[in-house]
Amino acid sequence: xxxxxxxxxxxxxxxxxxxxxxxxxxxxxxxxxxxxxxxxxxxxxxxxxxxxxxxxxxxxxxxxxxxxxxxxxxxxxxxxxxxxxxxxxxxxxxxxxxxxxxxxxxxxxxxxxxxxxxxxxxxxxxxxxxxxxxxxxxxxxxxxxxx
Amino acid sequence: xxxxxxxxxxxxxxxxxxxxxxxxxxxxxxxxxxxxxxxxxxxxxxxxxxxxxxxxxxxxxxxxxxxxxxxxxxxxxxxxxxxxxxxxxxxxxxxxxxxxxxxxx
Ligand SMILES: Nc1ncnc2c1ncn2[C@@H]1O[C@H](COP(=O)(O)OP(=O)(O)OP(=O)(O)O)[C@@H](O)[C@H]1O
Ligand SMILES: [Mg+2]
Numbered sequence: 001x002x003x004x005x006x007x008x009x010x011x012x013x014x015x016x017x018x019x020x021x022x023x024x025x026x027x028x029x030x031x032x033x034x035x036x037x038x039x040x041x042x043x044x045x046x047x048x049x050x051x052x053x054x055x056x057x058x059x060x061x062x063x064x065x066x067x068x069x070x071x072x073x074x075x076x077x078x079x080x081x082x083x084x085x086x087x088x089x090x091x092x093x094x095x096x097x098x099x100x101x102x103x104x105x106x107x108x109x110x111x112x113x114x115x116x117x118x119x120x121x122x123x124x125x126x127x128x129x130x131x132x133x134x135x136x137x138x139x140x141x142x143x144x145x146x147x
Numbered sequence: 148x149x150x151x152x153x154x155x156x157x158x159x160x161x162x163x164x165x166x167x168x169x170x171x172x173x174x175x176x177x178x179x180x181x182x183x184x185x186x187x188x189x190x191x192x193x194x195x196x197x198x199x200x201x202x203x204x205x206x207x208x209x210x211x212x213x214x215x216x217x218x219x220x221x222x223x224x225x226x227x228x229x230x231x232x233x234x235x236x237x238x239x240x241x242x243x244x245x246x247x248x249x250x251x252x
Contacts, residue, residue: 015170040231047202051169105172107206113238
């Protein structure tokens with residue numbers, strides 16, 4: 001698999017950057033000529049990952065978040081969201097549906113949504129060092145599109 | 148996130164406009180709950196026609212509104228969900244408890 005294109009942006013963990021991050025990801029993904037539903041899935045997954053970094057990784061401070069995107073030559077989009085925050089003690093447990101440490105404002109569905117809206121989800125985390133979420137989605141080839 | 152409210156004959160209609168994410172959610176919950184507490188409706192209808200995007204933060208918003216209406220002995224209805232919002236809600240199983248009408252597809 002060869003990388004056809006890539007992007008990298010960095011921003012502080014302010015909640016106003018949630019919409020920025022998913023819009024950037026959607027604009028980048030647009031190069032793959034996605035359907036509206038595919039675009040909706042990608043925006044949702046990115047929003048979940050970035051919101052987690054804002055809410056859970058840096059609960060009381062503003063920290064750095066990086067968003068990277070890659071397009072591979074088999075029409076696959078890869079999105080990587082990384083933070084250098086608190087980290088997750090037990091990743092497998094955190095990824096269970098409904099598991100949350102966030103109280104009534106959170107529903108514990110973020111990872112479950114990322115997992116089902118994307119084809120692949122990998123979460124790497126170490127306590128006190130940060131979390132890296134890697135997601136991939138292969139987009140459909142549509143009739144009439146030039147690739 | 149903007150909201151517009153109409154109330155009459157026990158029916159509170161709240162039209163939501165914008166994107167429901169974590170950034171918008173807290174203010175939205177407060178606005179919806181204060182409208183409910185002010186009007187004490189029998190039915191609260193959330194019209195999502197102009198909601199272009201919703202993530203898991205929106206689940207918590209709907210749960211909160213649902214619980215408040217239940218405490219009042221009333222009902223919450225959600226109208227005109229987009230495909231994207233409905234997919235998110237379906238993940239939570241919420242579509243089984245909250246009445247959703249006017250499905251787009
Ligand atoms: N980047 C992160 N840094 C530290 N902890 C995290 C991070 N991402 C997730 N977590 C932990 O994993 C848990 C589960 O995350 P998930 O996104 O599935 O649910 P949530 O964020 O709690 O709720 P929701 O996403 O539905 O609003 C979180 O409650 C938090 O404890
Ligand atoms: Mg989350």
